[in-house]
Amino acid sequence: MLTFNDNKAGMTGLDKQKITKIIEENTSGSYSSFSKKQQQRIDEKVSEIKNRLESATGEERQGAELFMKNLENKLEAGRDLSRDCVCIDMDAYFAAIEMRDNPALRTVPMAVGSSAMLSTSNYLARRFGVRAGMPGFISKKLCPNLTLVPGNYSKYSKVSRQFSEIFMEYDGDVGMMSLDEAYIDVTDYVTMRTKKRVLKRHRYGGDCLCWLPRVTDPPDSENIEIDSSECPKCAKTRIIYYDDVEFGVGREEIVREIRFRVEQLTGLTCSAGIAANFMLAKICSDFNKPNGQFVLENDREKILEFLEELPIRKVGGIGRVSEAHLQSMEIRTVGDMLLKKALFPLCFSPLAQESFLRTALGLPGRPSSSDHRRKSISVERTFSPTSDFKILIAEHAEICRMLEEDIRKSGVTGGKTITLKLKLSSFDVLTRSLTPSEVVTSLDDIEKYSMELLERERGKEIRLLGVRLSQLVFEEEKKSKTIADFWNEKKQQTASEDVMSTDDNDIIMMDTRPCPICGEDVENRLEILNFHVDECILKMGDTSDGPDLICVTVEKKAKKPEIQKTSGGRVQSKKRKTQEQKTVAKRKVATIDSFWKKI
Ligand SMILES: [Zn+2]
Ligand SMILES: [Zn+2]
Known part of the structure; x- marks a missing residue:
């Protein structure tokens, strides 16, 4: 359902009602009838939860409370506050690359994608409510002057590979969650790094706009070297300013340094979250976006305080369906989850109880036996x-x-x-x-x-x-998954898709991960993944053999209805199509745990 939420950076304070109305006016047919059916199932589960809560006996409630108290003590005993975990998230990644390579796109609202689905929009477009996962023609209604650029995924993956090499210097075991999101454990690096570091900086100025990063204000002339020449691309005057930047010790300085190096190498900015685990770091990476970083202290009280007012939807792995279930218990923030934890055993499976409690406490998913992050x-x-x-x-x-x-x-x-x-x-x-x-x-x-x-x-x-x-x-010299493995896997994937590739550096990479419920590959973006998992959870209540494709009928004015098959993601890769033919779906319970375990 394309209901509008403003979770995305740069989208707060928009006229939600107006945007939702435009979306409603432009979608109809089977799409909305599916939404109704979907809403019905959510409503059924919600009333089931309410019934359970009303009919629970005093004895049941006491038992549930004691059980959750014990579980909390057990989880608290395992809380690890010794790590420095960093989540790096590139700012409006695909759009930023296109803007870097074409200066004319920097000052206009633009998005990368097709009329079927957008994958990224720049911050100017977000002001109009244009966001990833939205059909391009709807975004044109919201923002008639929107420039739509087709995606160039081989370019995006090439750039990803460039900056992931920087991350590896800080953590040889860095996890790339997607092309624009990396998880770096800098604990050991922070300990080893005892001296400040001075790095050369270059910035561009002059009439030529081809190169990034640009100088914003005229830099003071002390300790700065200036080089002026004709730009090989546009033949205008290009000025390059060189100076030094100093980075101290400690995790905040080191993350500032990583972000600086990414920008120097690629001309692109990123945002970072720093916390005791990756689940928290991911949430933090959204707090000073774009081009900023946010630190959450490794302190239990500070963590709980931080989570208290956080809407549950901001937590990775809580999608629309889980949100509706929790809201029926009057849980809106992570703080509410902690307050109402004693109700979980009355309504949810043991797996869900524990994963909700972990979220409420700011603890990552259960460590698996092959937890490759354990270092x-x-x-x-x-x-x-x-x-x-x-x-x-x-x-x-x-x-x-x-x-x-x-x-x-x-x-x-x-x-x-x-x-x-x-x-x-x-x-x-x-x-x-x-x-x-x-x-x-x-x-x-x-x-x-x-x-x-x-x-x-x-x-x-x-x-x-x-x-x-x-x-x-x-003991068994379990090999941890390195970035090299990550790229190798991707290579194998593309090879099996028979994509012709002569140049090793020119691999077309589909950025997907398997859905924890049906196993199908879904585009690797939190909102698209959540959307898909929601569909799968709802489908599980059905009598059918497993998740089927959702048919979306989109009606355009003065045109015949266009039928699009989508599974929540926008990219239909060859690989996915072959998987679609396999109709057997494994029935697994999706939890926040399984989501975070994968990182
Ligand atoms: Zn130029
Ligand atoms: Zn699925």
Whole structure:
């Protein structure tokens, strides 16, 4: 259903009613009858939930409350606040590339896509309510002067590959969720990076508009080098300004540096979220968009405070259907979810109960046994501040023993780097690392090396001690998924699609991921994926064998109705078409967990 929501960056404060009306006036036929059917099923489930809540006995309620309290304690015990997780999201990516390559598009509302579906719109177009996932002809009604540019996916994937190489310098295990979204764990890099870094910057000015980034105000002439020449593209005067930019230590500075390097390399801006896990980092990446970053402290209270007023729809994996179910319990924000958690066992499956509670607490999905993001194991303990080295030695021994136990349990044989973390009575946090020539495997080694680090801090008044083992070595040497694997998989996919490709750098990449319910490939954008998963959840209530394609009839004025088959995404890849022929669908329960596990 194309109801309008303004979740997208740059779209708040629009005249929603007007936009919704235009959309309604331009869609009809089977599309709206499907929407009604869909709404009916949501309504049925909603009244089921309400009935369950009304008919629950006092005993049932007490049982549910106790159960959720225990679950919460269990989940809290596993909360990991030791990581620095970053989500990088390119700003209006496809549109930004087209604007970079054609200066005339920078000052007009424009979108990338076709009359059937838009994939990205620039910020000028968003002011008119034009957004991704919207049929192009409707967007023309909202914004008659909209310039529509056809997508060039091989170009977009080439640019993606360029900046993903920067990300790899900060995390060799970076996860590319899609062409414009990356998940980087900078924890180890932040620890290692103890010195500031000075990088060269170049910016363009002059009559030539071909190159990005541009200088915004005339730069002051001190410490700046100026180079003027004729632009090889447009033959106008091109001025290049060179100067230095300094980046400090700590995660915020490092993320600023990553964003700077992406812009210098590609001329494109991105936004970033920094938090204790990727689920939170993703939410944060939307807060200072475009060209900004937002940090959420690794602190339980701060995290809960941040989530309190957050609308549930902003959380990855909660689509329209889950939203409707939760709203029937008067849950609108993540804070409401936490307040009403005791009601979940009365209405939802155990899997859903836990994943909703995890969301409410700001915890990522359940770690799977093959969790490729796990790169370190750590234990830390807080005590009353002391500089008494005997007490510290005893605490240290206990921490090492617990760490060794955790290591055994998690199928890890050892790690290459050992890190000692100290919080002083002044609340300053220090980390000290050591990478011995051999892999650290035994309790003796852990104690020996971390003690070596602790010895150097003798005399300091300490209130927290932690030991971390990183660069882990796994029992079966499970290979983690690197960016190289990511691209290789994509290569194989395209190869099997018989796409002719002579140049290795010129691969046409369909950016898709399998739907957790039907297994079909869906375009890898949160809103399109959510839309598709919603359809699949609704279809599961049906007696049919599994999700079928949804027929959308779109009526245009003065034209014959055009029938489009869509499955929620806009791109019909060859691969998907072959999958459509397989009508067997696996019935799985989609949870937020399964969504985040994939990252
Ligand atoms: Zn030029
Ligand atoms: Zn599906």
